[in-house]
Amino acid sequence: MKIVFLLFDRITALDVVGPYEVLARLPGARVVFAAPQAGEIRTDNRMLGLIADVGIADVRECDILVVPGGFGTRILERDEDLLGWLRAIDRTTQITASVCTGSILLAAAGLLENRRANTHWAHRHRLSEHGAIPTPERVVRDGKYATAAGVSAGIDLALSLAMELVSPEVAAAIQLTIEYDPHPPLDCGDAARVPAALRETIVARAKAREVELAAADIRAEPSADRATALRSP
């Protein structure tokens, strides 16, 4: 079973590492980390580097595709090379999955047209913009498309895939191996059950963060590129 995880600059690390930690333990799993270009990519906050062993041009088929999210999706959702690759590889998959805003990329590629899907709670409107039907469930399944809620939801998504693709016994063994018996010290993980003020603070902070990170990217670019970047909408 060949499992491809998409990596890209400005990725949210747990989006990809959560499902990797589960799916890599499936019997016979062959795991490939692929990015637009092979080599090091950095997480959303630039704090951690992950290695893409191959570029997407060298990955033409797989059984399971997992597309994680992160700020980087803002750029990639307009990247025709990436969207074309998603469409092409999707034609070969048994399961096409996403975590968090990874589903925005699948939707932008046209793969979730009129399909029920989820994403990070603060980004559901972006799914509708691309023709998908926002569905606030932790893991949403529509045909072969499995889309999870934000960040940590990728662990639940992957365990549900392990149950379906192999067996409940194998899923149970993996869950026990990663000792996934979650006990959050607070009960604040579901946007539908927290005060609106907390949601609004987080959305405002994320937007400010995104602007700040984009500005840092622009500062880091050579001056000619910088002028172009500042002019773009």
Added chain:
Amino acid sequence: MKIVFLLFDRITALDVVGPYEVLARLPGARVVFAAPQAGEIRTDNRMLGLIADVGIADVRECDILVVPGGFGTRILERDEDLLGWLRAIDRTTQITASVCTGSILLAAAGLLENRRANTHWAHRHRLSEHGAIPTPERVVRDGKYATAAGVSAGIDLALSLAMELVSPEVAAAIQLTIEYDPHPPLDCGDAARVPAALRETIVARAKAREVELAAADIRAEPSADRATALRSP
């Protein structure tokens, strides 16, 4: 607040990425990934590369130290340079934390002598071998030492640190940001509540896997080193 995550070859990725995803969101967090040598390290199954931006020799103090686990701890628990570094940096920390078998390294360094601590459920006997008191709770706190259960428990550990070091409000905002409202599809994450046969299968499989990975390491080494490795106990 300076937060150092130890990286090393044969690490379990979720052990480190779970708490990173929480602690990197603390206000003012400065995050450093450090390994015995700077550069790329590979996970326990060799499937994913992570980048250590610095070598441990260049990290002399921090506020929070997080030591993750993985097969690699089997080698590092006998590595006097690493154990000496752990002892030295621990003298500067406000919190010294571990996930999974990371606590075996803290214990091997002598830092958990007569202290209550936890680790992955299948490895608790190794804590006693190093003088710690195995304690089967998801997150165990003894003085400034916070040790989590296996793999996924690092997320709960980090949220508890966020509550304590900053505030419940900040911890709540982080939990909602990473949408940590876990819904495992099965209830098999707690070793104390699953059939003994499942535990035994997993322990046997992990041992076989460790032998297989060690053999792969030996095969990958140049022949002179290989002979030495094969002779060692």
